[in-house]
Amino acid sequence: xxxxxxxxxxxxxxxxxxxxxxxxxxxxxxxxxxxxxxxxxxxxxxxxxxxxxxxxxxxxxxxxxxxxxxxxxxxxxxxxxxxxxxxxxxxxxxxxxxxxx
Amino acid sequence: xxxxxxxxxxxxxxxxxxxxxxxxxxxxxxxxxxxxxxxxxxxxxxxxxxxxxxxxxxxxxxxxxxxxxxxxxxxxxxxxxxxxxxxxxxxxxxxxxxxxxxx
Amino acid sequence: xxxxxxxxxxxxxxxxxxxxxxxxxxxxxxxxxxxxxxxxxxxxxxxxxxxxxxxxxxxxxxxxxxxxxxxxxxxxxxxxxxxxxxxxxxxxxxxxxxxxxxxxxxxxxxxxxxxxxxxxxxxxxxxxxxxxxxxxxxxxxxxxxxxxxxxxxxxxxxxxxxxxxxxxxxxxxxxxxxxxxxxxxxxxxxxxxxxxxxxxxxxxxxxxx
Numbered sequence: 001x002x003x004x005x006x007x008x009x010x011x012x013x014x015x016x017x018x019x020x021x022x023x024x025x026x027x028x029x030x031x032x033x034x035x036x037x038x039x040x041x042x043x044x045x046x047x048x049x050x051x052x053x054x055x056x057x058x059x060x061x062x063x064x065x066x067x068x069x070x071x072x073x074x075x076x077x078x079x080x081x082x083x084x085x086x087x088x089x090x091x092x093x094x095x096x097x098x099x100x101x
Numbered sequence: 102x103x104x105x106x107x108x109x110x111x112x113x114x115x116x117x118x119x120x121x122x123x124x125x126x127x128x129x130x131x132x133x134x135x136x137x138x139x140x141x142x143x144x145x146x147x148x149x150x151x152x153x154x155x156x157x158x159x160x161x162x163x164x165x166x167x168x169x170x171x172x173x174x175x176x177x178x179x180x181x182x183x184x185x186x187x188x189x190x191x192x193x194x195x196x197x198x199x200x201x202x203x204x
Numbered sequence: 205x206x207x208x209x210x211x212x213x214x215x216x217x218x219x220x221x222x223x224x225x226x227x228x229x230x231x232x233x234x235x236x237x238x239x240x241x242x243x244x245x246x247x248x249x250x251x252x253x254x255x256x257x258x259x260x261x262x263x264x265x266x267x268x269x270x271x272x273x274x275x276x277x278x279x280x281x282x283x284x285x286x287x288x289x290x291x292x293x294x295x296x297x298x299x300x301x302x303x304x305x306x307x308x309x310x311x312x313x314x315x316x317x318x319x320x321x322x323x324x325x326x327x328x329x330x331x332x333x334x335x336x337x338x339x340x341x342x343x344x345x346x347x348x349x350x351x352x353x354x355x356x357x358x359x360x361x362x363x364x365x366x367x368x369x370x371x372x373x374x375x376x377x378x379x380x381x382x383x384x385x386x387x388x389x390x391x392x393x394x395x396x397x398x399x400x401x402x403x404x405x406x407x408x409x410x411x412x413x
Contacts, residue, residue: 024103028152030369032316033104034111034343046299049371056152058182067370074344078111082347085362091370110316110367115340118332118352125328127216128226133328134250135233138242141250151318167319167334169225176232185235193231201220 010066011094016042018070019100020092028056031096035088039100040072043089051093066094106159107151129168136171145178153177257327259398261292262375265325266401267393270380279377280304287325296324298371303364303403305379310357312350312365312403313374314342322373326398333402343367353405376403383409 012018022037030052045068050061071089074081125133139145153174154162165173179185219227236242268290269276279286283302287294294300300322303311315321316339321329332338341349346365347357357363366374378400384392395408 028148028155030317032110032367032369033108034316046370046372049298052148052370055146056148058146058149067372069372078344082345083357083359083361083363086346086364087362088343088365088367090367091372093370107317109336109340111344112340115337118338118341118349119335120332122331126226128222128229130251130254131233131247132229133254134247135229135236135242137250137254138246142242142246144241154318165225167331169223172225172229172232176228179232184239184241185232189235190228190231193235194228197227197230197234198220201218
């Protein structure tokens with residue numbers, strides 16, 4: 001899907017299993033509720049972007065955060081999947097991800 | 102704290118997708134253009150607007166149409182940044198309503 | 205102070221019939237102009253920018269990809285540059301990713317949190333894309349959504365739903381329909397619907413009437 005931005009400082013690389021933090025944090029959050037606490041894997045490193053959680057309140061969004069494309073098996077997210085290999089993929093910031101087994 | 106009213110992925114009881122489309126009204130085109138113009142001038146950020154919509158009262162949020170929500174968030178952010186006041190908007194609207202006639 | 209409408213081609217309602225917030229944008233616009241926060245030109249530029257954007261741009265990209273494998277490779281590797289080759293200005297997109305459908309993989313795009321959409325390429329999203337029903341169902345029941353749009357997929361096809369939560373904008377590159385060998389780009393572009401570039405359906409299999 002196109003060249004991924006290689007970011008030497010990024011914590012995760014494609015293939016790494018990750019778990020989305022389950023946090024109930026106030027403010028402008030771009031990590032959807034349905035994916036919090038779920039485990040998937042890194043598909044792509046999108047690159048570094050200004051932090052929307054800070055931009056939303058008129059701040060400058062710095063320091064930039066690494067954004068990842070994270071893939072999940074549908075069954076792992078919803079407990080069921082219409083197609084056995086169906087997936088949901090979400091763009092998630094590094095500070096919302098922990099390493100998983 | 103709980104999920105925001107905008108955070109709807111996976112919520113149950115969603116119905117069929119209504120595929121009919123409506124031609125945009127003048128006021129919707131204007132809302133869209135004002136929003137984009139404010140962004141182009143660096144006056145507001147997309148995430149500020151999203152946050153303003155997320156902070157709206159849930160019932161109001163669900164009752165408003167898409168561009169009505171945009172207009173409400175444009176107003177909220179302009180007032181927050183002290184570019185306009187609610188009073189000014191109310192007064193200008195009252196002047197226009199006199200011009201436009203009774204509903 | 206009169207409310208000269210934007211030079212748009214929208215559906216006109218008598219202003220006194222509009223809803224409260226619909227009316228309010230006229231007052232807001234008027235004040236912003238009066239205070240010099242925006243100019244008429246600022247607003248008009250945006251109206252024209254938006255009117256110039258439509259699914260036809262996307263259809264051209266897809267049609268060229270179908271006939272020119274080298275272009276397709278460039279579109280996938282460097283989408284904004286490939287758009288520029290075809291005179292399509294995608295510079296407003298922060299990061300653009302093209303998702304290629306194959307016989308065994310279909311992609312679908314949604315923004316569950318709001319309505320993020322590749323507007324610089326495709327123009328404004330359809331009402332249904334912004335609806336709660338689509339935003340709720342796309343991530344959990346993509347096949348059900350596709351069935352509503354007439355697409356039935358076998359179990360051995362992988363469905364990949366992208367929730368566009370950040371600055372990435374996604375465009376689906378639909379599969380070239382069978383039996384279209386020898387057709388030119390202009391003909392092929394007619395088969396590429398907006399909805400096939402969102403991913404809820406495949407490209408058309410015949411030129412529409």
